Amino acid sequence: AENGHILAHVMPTDHIFNSVSEQFISKLDELSGGTVNIEYHPGGDLGDWSTITEQVMQGALPMTMAWSNSELDPRLDIANLGYVADDWPSATKVYGPGSQMDKLFAEIYDGLNVELLGTLPTDFTGYVVRKGVDVPVKIPQDAKGFKIRVPNYPMAIDRYSALGFSVVPMAFSEVHTALQTGAIDGRAFSPPYEVLMFRDVLRAYVYTRESFEPTFWIASKSWLAGLSDQERAWVREAADYATGWAWDNAEEFSQGWLDKIQAAGIEVLEQDPAQAAAYKQTVMEVEWPIMEGLLGKEIMSDLKQTAGL
Amino acid sequence: MIGPAYIKAVPGDAKARQSLFYRVEARLAQVIAIAMVIATIALGLLMAAQVVMRYGLESPFLGIEELAPMLALWAYFLGMIYATRDQDHISGGIIALIFKNRTLIQAIRLAGSVACLLAVCVFGYFALKFAQFNLDLHRKSIYMRWPKYLWDFSMVTGFALMAFYYCLQIIAEVRDLKNGPDNGSEQK
Amino acid sequence: MTIFFLTIAIVVLLLLLEVPVGFSFGLGALFYGIQSGTDISFHAGYGYSQIGAFSLLALPLFVQAGTLMGTGGISERLLDFVNAFVGRTKGGLGAVTVLSCAMFGAISGSASAAIAAIGKIMVPRMIREGYPEGHATALVAVSSVLALMIPPSIPMIVFAIATRQSVAKVFLATMLPGILLALVYCALNFWFLRKNTTIKVSPKLPMREVGSEIWNAGKRATLAIIMPFIILGGIYSGIATPTEAGAVALVYTLFVGFVIYRTMTIRNLFESSKDAAILTGSVIMVLFFLFILSRGMILAQIPNQFAELLLSISDNKIVLLLIINLLLLLMGMIVDDVSGGVLAAIILMPVVQKIGIDPIHFAAIVGTNLGLGNISPPCAPLLYMAGGVTKLSLDKYIGPTMKFLLLGHLPMVFIVTFIPELSLWLPSLLD
Ligand code: NA
Ligand code: NA
Numbered sequence: 001a002e003n004g005h006i007l008a009h010v011m012p013t014d015h016i017f018n019s020v021s022e023q024f025i026s027k028l029d030e031l032s033g034g035t036v037n038i039e040y041h042p043g044g045d046l047g048d049w050s051t052i053t054e055q056v057m058q059g060a061l062p063m064t065m066a067w068s069n070s071e072l073d074p075r076l077d078i079a080n081l082g083y084v085a086d087d088w089p090s091a092t093k094v095y096g097p098g099s100q101m102d103k104l105f106a107e108i109y110d111g112l113n114v115e116l117l118g119t120l121p122t123d124f125t126g127y128v129v130r131k132g133v134d135v136p137v138k139i140p141q142d143a144k145g146f147k148i149r150v151p152n153y154p155m156a157i158d159r160y161s162a163l164g165f166s167v168v169p170m171a172f173s174e175v176h177t178a179l180q181t182g183a184i185d186g187r188a189f190s191p192p193y194e195v196l197m198f199r200d201v202l203r204a205y206v207y208t209r210e211s212f213e214p215t216f217w218i219a220s221k222s223w224l225a226g227l228s229d230q231e232r233a234w235v236r237e238a239a240d241y242a243t244g245w246a247w248d249n250a251e252e253f254s255q256g257w258l259d260k261i262q263a264a265g266i267e268v269l270e271q272d273p274a275q276a277a278a279y280k281q282t283v284m285e286v287e288w289p290i291m292e293g294l295l296g297k298e299i300m301s302d303l304k305q306t307a308g309l
Numbered sequence: 310m311i312g313p314a315y316i317k318a319v320p321g322d323a324k325a326r327q328s329l330f331y332r333v334e335a336r337l338a339q340v341i342a343i344a345m346v347i348a349t350i351a352l353g354l355l356m357a358a359q360v361v362m363r364y365g366l367e368s369p370f371l372g373i374e375e376l377a378p379m380l381a382l383w384a385y386f387l388g389m390i391y392a393t394r395d396q397d398h399i400s401g402g403i404i405a406l407i408f409k410n411r412t413l414i415q416a417i418r419l420a421g422s423v424a425c426l427l428a429v430c431v432f433g434y435f436a437l438k439f440a441q442f443n444l445d446l447h448r449k450s451i452y453m454r455w456p457k458y459l460w461d462f463s464m465v466t467g468f469a470l471m472a473f474y475y476c477l478q479i480i481a482e483v484r485d486l487k488n489g490p491d492n493g494s495e496q497k
Numbered sequence: 498m499t500i501f502f503l504t505i506a507i508v509v510l511l512l513l514l515e516v517p518v519g520f521s522f523g524l525g526a527l528f529y530g531i532q533s534g535t536d537i538s539f540h541a542g543y544g545y546s547q548i549g550a551f552s553l554l555a556l557p558l559f560v561q562a563g564t565l566m567g568t569g570g571i572s573e574r575l576l577d578f579v580n581a582f583v584g585r586t587k588g589g590l591g592a593v594t595v596l597s598c599a600m601f602g603a604i605s606g607s608a609s610a611a612i613a614a615i616g617k618i619m620v621p622r623m624i625r626e627g628y629p630e631g632h633a634t635a636l637v638a639v640s641s642v643l644a645l646m647i648p649p650s651i652p653m654i655v656f657a658i659a660t661r662q663s664v665a666k667v668f669l670a671t672m673l674p675g676i677l678l679a680l681v682y683c684a685l686n687f688w689f690l691r692k693n694t695t696i697k698v699s700p701k702l703p704m705r706e707v708g709s710e711i712w713n714a715g716k717r718a719t720l721a722i723i724m725p726f727i728i729l730g731g732i733y734s735g736i737a738t739p740t741e742a743g744a745v746a747l748v749y750t751l752f753v754g755f756v757i758y759r760t761m762t763i764r765n766l767f768e769s770s771k772d773a774a775i776l777t778g779s780v781i782m783v784l785f786f787l788f789i790l791s792r793g794m795i796l797a798q799i800p801n802q803f804a805e806l807l808l809s810i811s812d813n814k815i816v817l818l819l820i821i822n823l824l825l826l827l828m829g830m831i832v833d834d835v836s837g838g839v840l841a842a843i844i845l846m847p848v849v850q851k852i853g854i855d856p857i858h859f860a861a862i863v864g865t866n867l868g869l870g871n872i873s874p875p876c877a878p879l880l881y882m883a884g885g886v887t888k889l890s891l892d893k894y895i896g897p898t899m900k901f902l903l904l905g906h907l908p909m910v911f912i913v914t915f916i917p918e919l920s921l922w923l924p925s926l927l928d
Contacts, residue, residue, distance in 0.1 A: 006796070044661075045795045051546040058442055060539030071451050112446070147363065152374045153451045168363060169371050169452075171551035173658070174738045177665045180927055182735025183363075200928055345774040346767055349561050352554065353751075356744030360737045378549045381557055385548060388778015391771075398517030398779050399833055403875040421516040428523040435541035442542075464545050 005036060005223075008052050009065040010044030015193060016246060016253050017065045018042055020120060020217070024242035031234040057113050059222035065120060067215055070153055073108050074294055077155055080189070081291050082283040084303065085212045086124075088251040093306065095119055095214045096247050097240070100306050104299070105216060114218040117236070118243030121250035123191035123257070124209035128266075130179045130186060131203045135269065139279055140164025149175055149187045155287050160188055162286045163279070176201070189213075192257035195266065204267040207258070208276070210283055217243065313411055315396045315418070316485045318478040334477075338394060341470075345387035352380040375450045379460050386467025393474040412486065419482040426475040433468030440465050498806075501799050504529040508790075512831055513875060519779070522786035522836070529793045540789045547788040548781050551740065552664065555606070555654045557777045558743025562750050563610030563644075564773035566601075568765050569754025572614035574718035575600055581707070581714040585699045590626055591633075591686035594619045595640045599679040602644035603725035604746065606651040608834075608871065608879050609776065611644035612637055616886045627695040630889055635897035638883035639906065640682055642868035645834060646675030648729060649742065652834040653864055655784065659842035662856050664739040665732060669923035670857050671864035674913045681905045689900065720753050733927075780835055787836050791843045804847040814852050818862075818914050821845055825863060826910075829870010833878055837867040861920030865913045869906045872898065 136142035530537035648668035754761030
């Protein structure tokens with residue numbers, strides 16, 4: 001038995017995933033003359049993002065947009081590497097359609113039984129600070145004793161330990177309650193959009209732009225194989241179109257979220273150049289050697305060249 | 310409890326339990342019980358230690374997001390096996406209120422057990438396929454880099470042993486049905 | 498939609514035929530998948546990933562802690578303490594039962610643990626003092642639900658996970674209704690017993706002696722009395738997350754049982770832990786299959802279609818709320834509280850959002866309704882368990898139980914539904 005042409009992701013309908021999906025669905029409709037209809041499931045009603053990814057890999061769902069999961073391939077950790085890009089033009093150069101990284105990701109996902117339809121831009125990340133605690137500005141001095149939640153992978157933990165924070169591993173589902181009650185003081189690796197998910201409990205957002213968060217639009221190979229050649233060509237064309245649209249519009253989305261964060265009464269802070277430089281040096285000293293161990297010197301020096309480092 | 314007493318998968322009388330088969334089964338049940346108790350208590354100690362470490366020490370145990378669900382999954386599935394063995398599953402039902410015929414009630418319960426065995430086999434097959442998928446991928450947990458089969462086999466083990474106990478259950482119920490109303494277990 | 502209703506009919510039939518709740522859902526999911534032509538190959542993987550959720554860890558921990566409280570002597574001391582206040586009035590033991598269930602509820606997340614801990618001690622005591630057996634058994638059955646309404650609460654944890662709401666807030670939603678219900682049950686208890694002549698009442702003590710009795714019982718029960726403050730205080734002051742609080746409760750119980758009261762031994766620890774693990778396993782099995790069934794329904798967009806169906810009946814908020822309550826009541830009758838919470842979250846949440854009900858208010862409506870469902874047959878684990886403790890057959894105590902439900906719990910359902918402030922006030926303090 002086969003499910004329909006489902007596209008599922010976990011984000012609500014105001015996220016860029018939703019806009020990309022809408023672009024894709026209408027483009028596909030136009031190309032196919034209404035013969036290929038997408039059943040669209042936003043909002044995570046089919047499970048959390050890693051479960052949906054598994055379902056796509058096993059061919060139980062056709063498509064999703066999700067984050068990298070290094071359980072599947074340790075090389076996917078490179079998606080979280082700090083300071084690969086620090087503004088939108090450089091992000092597009094490093095991760096955009098046809099880039100070195102885009103090709104590397106396509107190769108990794110090909111080994112996971114899925115096809116990468118597009119590397120999507122989400123945003124740069126920073127960290128949030130809950131109400132009632134001081135915002136750490138000078139790092140590492142101010143970071144001492146600040147309980148910050150990081151995602152569960154070694155590089156993230158090493159980064160924030162090196163920056164002097166008190167690192168708390170915690171499941172994402174616990175974060176809101178923990179910020180509310182003070183079990184943690186902040187959350188790292190937060191793009192602007194996700195700041196608003198916790199808006200009721202936050203006082204500040206420090207937009208360090210330390211990592212760029214690429215996300216991945218993947219399709220099950222068995223689903224693609226079940227389509228006719230013509231349909232497959234339409235899907236790829238519509239996906240390319242929607243991915244291109246995403247890269248053209250992501251910066252505007254980002255600015256929109258930053259404005260909304262401020263409108264919600266949450267202070268948006270950026271580091272001054274001296275602080276930023278020190279922060280960047282700490283992060284790169286920790287992470288780049290680890291990544292070099294995983295990917296090899298060659299890929300990393302290519303990456304440095306592309307990133308202009 | 311309403312209606313005739315439930316037939317247990319494992320016979321209650323001491324004589325039947327002396328056979329080699331049931332002595333091995335008793336050991337198995339003991340291992341399951343010990344493992345599920347240890348898993349749950351260890352889970353509690355681990356997570357409570359985490360709370361203390363967050364305040365007292367600078368280095369919390371970072372693998373907790375992976376280790377805690379692993380202990381829990383094993384406890385869950387072992388608990389399900391034991392619930393199957395002891396007929397402790399949550400269930401409702403009113404057949405004993407509607408029907409008074411003992412044989413009919415027994416027959417309905419037997420049919421129910423067969424349906425359960427069917428469900429266990431189908432889902433067990435998919436559980437095995439799921440575990441196989443992660444195995445082929447050589448999937449490892451993100452932080453500790455432990456192979457995922459340490460988690461996944463909890464589900465496979467759970468379904469395999471539930472199937473085993475439903476087979477025993479069905480055999481016991483068929484025997485009881487054959488024995489007729491007079492020699493069956495007592496009405497409570 | 499036809500296949501959906503057919504599936505529901507099959508699940509209900511299987512439930513009525515005593516097929517375990519979990520397998521009824523599992524078989525329903527298979528039927529649904531095959532009939533609707535959806536892919537069922539990922540079913541097991543999906544259920545597995547859902548029950549592996551970190552936030553669900555609160556369930557085994559609170560079940561384990563609640564069971565061990567009986568073994569560790571915590572619940573008994575709690576009882577003696579409450580008894581010192583109201584034990585020496587006519588019907589006082591009944592009130593002790595109700596209030597102890599409420600207090601026990603503040604440290605335990607499961608109603609069956611309340612029956613095991615409070616019922617096992619109080620029912621024989623009440624019967625010895627001349628209470629009608631049916632009244633005593635019914636009282637334990639209906640007040641055990643207070644343990645679900647007063648946080649921590651396992652069904653509420655599961656509801657919060659399924660709807661992605663804050664556990665801390667959802668916990669508080671049913672707290673005031675729970676306390677209010679406890680008072681209502683106390684009042685009903687005295688009212689029902691007003692003409693009773695069989696009850697022996699211990700002679701009244703002079704005020705001074707009452708004071709010293711309370712003082713002594715309080716001293717003995719100190720470690721039990723401070724436990725809610727450790728658990729709930731720990732959660733709301735940010736020391737521990739709700740999940741971790743389950744672990745803290747468990748470790749605290751072990752510490753008190755082994756080190757302070759010395760009532761716990763490796764042997765009785767093992768025996769009660771085993772019971773708790775079996776209970777946990779059987780609850781999780783229900784959730785496992787329920788999540789699978791819900792995935793099938795979501796793939797087919799059933800919840801949205803169902804919402805549209807309800808909205809086509811009426812767009813009046815009060816009418817819809819009444820329909821939702823009726824559905825919850827029916828759901829509660831055929832399934833247990835935990836699965837009811839998930840079903841409600843998945844099927845009714847879209848409607849609730851469309852008519853603009855606060856999700857936290859909805860949590861309270863669900864919690865109150867499902868508490869009722871847990872003691873309404875046919876699927877009424879708490880009702881049967883209470884009878885099991887007393888060794889009394891259902892027909893002997895179903896009458897008194899119904900009186901308590903119709904005069905106590907049912908009106909509370911309406912109060913919670915139509916006075917949102919009752920459930921929203923406490924959670925609003927967190928903002
Ligand atoms: Na409770
Ligand atoms: Na019920």
